[in-house]
Amino acid sequence: MSCGRRTARDPMIERLSDLLARVGRGDQRAFAELFAATRNKLRMTARPIAPSDADLDDLVQDAYLKIWKHAARFDPARSSPITWMCAIMRHTAIDAARLKQVPIADLDEALSVPDAAGTEDAFDYDLVQPIAARAIQRLSDQRRLLLSRAYLDGESRLMLAKRFGVPVGTIKTWLRRTLDSVRRDCLKAGTNDAVAQTG
16 A cells, blocks of 8 residues: 555545545444554554654554544545545654654853842742733734744744744744744733732
């Protein structure tokens, strides 16, 4: 079974297309048949991409969950069933590999962090958290996704550049401007809250 295209009359394509159509209608028996017919191929697809310590069975299970959820969207006119399923498996394995990578800050950013040794942390996180959350919520969907991928998922600037289809320099500019915007919004909100409390 190949991840490439086969001819339209290939009986395997017809069988898998039929199974996917039935899975898209919630047919659990068809899903079991689809799993049995394709699991070895999907495991072979994931193995070279998956992190060395990843549980391959968990990755395959995640991919099949996505296949179950999105089977109704499969279009046999655009790709063969196994090509479509291999793509889902590859993306699932790539996402798992990315999560295993440790985020590395730019050296100049790391050096700009002041030495906190010997100082008392008087920062009121409980007070600031809702202010920051509101500031982030006011960002555009794209900028919120950018911050999430960079600082929660640990994606590198290069990964973000590929994801958003822009140069790495643009990603750095977007991140800097977005953080500056959030910072200004937080300071403004904090000042307004302080004035309200004293007024």
